[in-house]
Amino acid sequence: MNVPYQLYYFVRAALRGLLGSPLPSVVSIATIAVAVIPLGGLMIITGNMRALLDRQGESRQVTAFLDLELDAAEETALARRAAALGGVARVELVTREAALERFRDRLGGGALLEALEENPLPASIEVTLAPGEDRAEEAGAVAAALRALPGVEEVAGGEAWVEGYARALALVRGAGLGLGAILALATLLIVANTIRLAVYARRDELDILALVGASRTFLRVPYLIEGVIQGTLGGLLGVGLLYGLYRIAVPQLGDALELFLGWSQPSFLAPESIAALVAGGAAFGLFGAAVAVARTRVS
Amino acid sequence: MTGRVPTAPPPPRSPARPPATRRPGGDPLIRLFHVSKAYATGSFALRDLSVEIRKGELVFLTGPSGAGKTTLMKLLFAAERPSEGQILVLGRNVARLGERRIPALRRRIGVVFQDFKLIPTRSIEDNVALALEVVGRPPREVRSKVFAMLRRVGLQHRRHELPPALSGGEQQRVALARALVNEPAILLADEPTGNLDAELTLEIMDLIAAAAARGTTVLVATHDLALIRRYARRTLRLEAGRLIEDASGGAR
Numbered sequence: 001m002n003v004p005y006q007l008y009y010f011v012r013a014a015l016r017g018l019l020g021s022p023l024p025s026v027v028s029i030a031t032i033a034v035a036v037i038p039l040g041g042l043m044i045i046t047g048n049m050r051a052l053l054d055r056q057g058e059s060r061q062v063t064a065f066l067d068l069e070l071d072a073a074e075e076t077a078l079a080r081r082a083a084a085l086g087g088v089a090r091v092e093l094v095t096r097e098a099a100l101e102r103f104r105d106r107l108g109g110g111a112l113l114e115a116l117e118e119n120p121l122p123a124s125i126e127v128t129l130a131p132g133e134d135r136a137e138e139a140g141a142v143a144a145a146l147r148a149l150p151g152v153e154e155v156a157g158g159e160a161w162v163e164g165y166a167r168a169l170a171l172v173r174g175a176g177l178g179l180g181a182i183l184a185l186a187t188l189l190i191v192a193n194t195i196r197l198a199v200y201a202r203r204d205e206l207d208i209l210a211l212v213g214a215s216r217t218f219l220r221v222p223y224l225i226e227g228v229i230q231g232t233l234g235g236l237l238g239v240g241l242l243y244g245l246y247r248i249a250v251p252q253l254g255d256a257l258e259l260f261l262g263w264s265q266p267s268f269l270a271p272e273s274i275a276a277l278v279a280g281g282a283a284f285g286l287f288g289a290a291v292a293v294a295r296t297r298v299s
Numbered sequence: 300m301t302g303r304v305p306t307a308p309p310p311p312r313s314p315a316r317p318p319a320t321r322r323p324g325g326d327p328l329i330r331l332f333h334v335s336k337a338y339a340t341g342s343f344a345l346r347d348l349s350v351e352i353r354k355g356e357l358v359f360l361t362g363p364s365g366a367g368k369t370t371l372m373k374l375l376f377a378a379e380r381p382s383e384g385q386i387l388v389l390g391r392n393v394a395r396l397g398e399r400r401i402p403a404l405r406r407r408i409g410v411v412f413q414d415f416k417l418i419p420t421r422s423i424e425d426n427v428a429l430a431l432e433v434v435g436r437p438p439r440e441v442r443s444k445v446f447a448m449l450r451r452v453g454l455q456h457r458r459h460e461l462p463p464a465l466s467g468g469e470q471q472r473v474a475l476a477r478a479l480v481n482e483p484a485i486l487l488a489d490e491p492t493g494n495l496d497a498e499l500t501l502e503i504m505d506l507i508a509a510a511a512a513r514g515t516t517v518l519v520a521t522h523d524l525a526l527i528r529r530y531a532r533r534t535l536r537l538e539a540g541r542l543i544e545d546a547s548g549g550a551r
Contacts, residue, residue, distance in 0.1 A: 006435045020420070205418050211376075212477065213406035214433040216399070 006218070014225035021198055025230055028194045028288070032234025032281045033241060035187040039280075040242040042176035043273050048266040049169045062139055062157035064125045064146040068096075075123050078151050082125045085145050087138050089130040096123045122153060184284070191230070191288030195223055199292060220293040224286055231285020235278035243268060327351045327387075328485060328516045329375060334384035334394075336370050336540075344370040346540040348384070352518065354484075357511035359527045359548075360520040362537035368520040371537070372489045375518070376408050377401045389484055406434055409478030409486045409515075411507075413493035415470045417462040417477075423449065424458040427477045434481060448480040449473075452506060468499030475506055479515070486510055488519045492526065500526060 018025045064082065066075055072095065079093040094102075099121040127146065129138055143155045199206070206219055246268050269277070329352040336345040345367045352358055360368050373379040374386055377393050386393040389407055396404060409430075417426050424445055431441045449455040452472040454465075462470050471491060478486055488507055492500035504519075504526060511517040521527065527534055536544035 003435075005437050008438065009432045009435070204416075208416050208418055209429060209433060210402075211405065211410055211416065212430040212433055212481075213402045213404075214429075215402045218402075218433050 009218075010221045010225055013222035014229060017198060017202070017222060017226050018229060021201060024194045024198050024201075025226070028191050028227075028230040028285065029234040029237060031187055031190045031194075032231055032284055033238035035183040035284075036235055036238025036277050036281060037242050037245070039176070039180050039183060040239060040269060040273075040277050041245070042172065042179065043277070044242075044246065044266065044269055046169060046173050046176060047270065047273065049165070049172065051267070053166060053169065062127045062129065062143050062146060062155060064127065064149070064152045065154045065156070066123045066125065067151045067153050068122050070123070070151050074151060075125075078149060079125050081149060082127055082146060085127075085142060087130050087142050089128045091128070092126045094124045094126060096121055099124065125152075187284055188288050188291070191227065191284060192291040195227055195289045195292035198226070199223060223293050224289045227285035227287075227289025227292075228282050229285070231282040231288075232278060233281075234285065235281025238281065239269070239274050239277055326354055328354050328389055329518070330387040331374075332385045332387075334374065334381045334386055336367070336374065336379065337382040343540045345374070345381070345537075348540075348542050350535060350542060350545065352516060354516055355511065355514050357508060357517040357519070357530070357532045359530070359532055359534040360518055360537065361522055361524070361527060361534055362543075363522065365539075366537040367540040368537055369489055370540075372410075372487050372518070372520060375485075375487060376405055376410055402433070406430075406481060407484045409475075409481070409483040411471070411474050411478050411486070411488040411491045413490035415462070415467075415474045417470055417473055419462050422459050422461060423454060423465070423473050426462065426473055427480050430477050430481045444480055445476075448476045451479075452476045466499075467494050468496075468502060471495060471499075471503050472506065475503065475510075479510055482515075484516060486515050486517045488517065490520055490522075492521065492523060501529075504530065 064078075066078060070078070075093060075095065079091050082088065083091040096119050100119050103121060125146075127142060129142060139157055143157060146152055147155045209219055250266060329350075331348050331350050334345055334348045335343060337343050348367075348371070360371065362368055370379065374381055374393065375388055377396055381394050384394065388404065391400070391404055393404065418429075424442075427445045427448060428441050431444060436444075446455055446458070449458050452475060454469060454472055454476070457465065457469070462473065465473065471494075475491070478488075486507065491507065492503050495503060500523065507517055507519060508530065530548070532548035534544070534546050534548060535542060536546070
């Protein structure tokens with residue numbers, strides 16, 4: 001038995017099956033595409049939420065603003081205490097003078113500042129966090145620790161909303177997994193039944209093949225290949241339709257998205273996610289076909 | 300050889316064999332030992348059938364409808380299993396052949412039916428090619444063998460047409476080409492001329508006889524007595540599932 005030739009006959013039979021009865025194939029492909037769209041949509045949403053959280057943690061900085069009444073020695077002491085906190089990589093003390101300098105630089109000098117009699121800006125400690133996995137949570141912990149130090153007036157960064165947002169993300173993810181499981185089951189049933197119908201439609205042909213000595217493998221593998229092709233096409237179609245929806249929907253949703261995702265434009269699926277969706281489609285096609293042919297007997 | 304069943308009983312070489320089965324020629328390719336086939340209803344399709352067919356023989360199988368001719372054919376290519384007895388085909392114990400071993404057996408047995416069993420949506424050429432493709436032969440070899448085989452049955456010029464475009468006789472020639480293209484050791488023909496008129500019957504039968512002349516062991520089920528008389532070969536007569544006559548033909 002020659003494997004490359006067998007493979008050639010398998011693929012040829014699979015293509016012949018696909019093109020010979022296009023309607024059931026279209027049903028399978030459309031079913032997989034329809035399942036891919038909501039799943040991919042959820043992946044877009046969670047992906048962008050995750051990206052926002054990461055950006056938030058990216059600056060990896062928490063700033064503690066100090067009491068105006070502290071003197072330079074007290075400020076330095078506080079900076080040392082901040083540096084000793086867990087999860088802190090390094091600290092930088094920005095004195096009141098330095099803060100004013102920065103402010104002036106940003107405004108490009110100006111009459112407004114000249115009019116000030118006294119420096120209104122507090123000194124601050126800029127804390128850079130140690131590298132870690134869950135940036136948002138770590139930032140929150142450090143912020144809380146800083147807030148507890150006497151002489152710290154206010155802390156920026158590691159805000160409470162981040163925690164809530166992270167929880168929302170987990171919720172969306174969980175819902176996505178549940179929805180995914182239901183869609184997966186429905187898709188599998190439809191694909192398996194479609195391929196089973198194709199097997200029945202070609203029953204005479206299969207009987208004849210069995211008569212001339214076709215092995216189980218020879219009879220079944222073309223259907224598995226057909227399933228993989230249908231699944232891959234369904235996955236690609238789903239991602240394509242999703243991209244169309246994304247292009248149409250994002251400009252329309254503008255403000256609502258801004259509220260949810262911040263200022264940045266939400267991005268489409270990452271290449272890895274697209275590959276995962278298409279591979280998932282192919283896997284479903286294959287699995288559906290396997291279920292279909294496993295229950296078929298030939299004389 | 301794979302597929303040989305080591306537990307198969309050795310061929311009984313006793314002189315007590317019935318004279319009708321002792322013939323000149325090659326080794327027995329088909330042997331049935333007390334084979335019965337019963338259905339769930341309790342009725343028998345075959346009853347205690349023992350027969351032996353040697354390499355290169357052309358044997359007619361006759362009897363009224365329902366006598367068990369088709370059942371016997373099906374047992375030989377493992378489409379059905381006997382209820383009792385042993386069946387040796389090409390050294391394999393077909394009665395106990397595992398599911399996965401059946402394809403290898405069928406690749407060495409060509410089968411032809413009254414209703415041709417061609418795939419109507421595939422060209423003549425493709426239909427014949429099936430028998431070589433399931434074995435995994437290279438496409439180039441498949442093409443040339445199919446062409447040569449179609450020329451043998453006189454249909455090479457129609458190889459791109461679909462079976463329904465052909466007459467019954469032509470379709471049976473295609474079926475015969477498919478059965479023979481892989482050079483099987485055995486050809487089973489179940490009423491191969493049942494749907495054909497007298498002239499086409501001879502045409503098909505001549506092709507079958509030619510295959511036998513090339514060394515293929517042939518079993519033809521028919522109730523066409525004129526055909527049996529004309530070819531005058533060994534004839535097995537079944538009635539109600541029993542072998543009631545095993546007559547050697549005159550011409551041999």
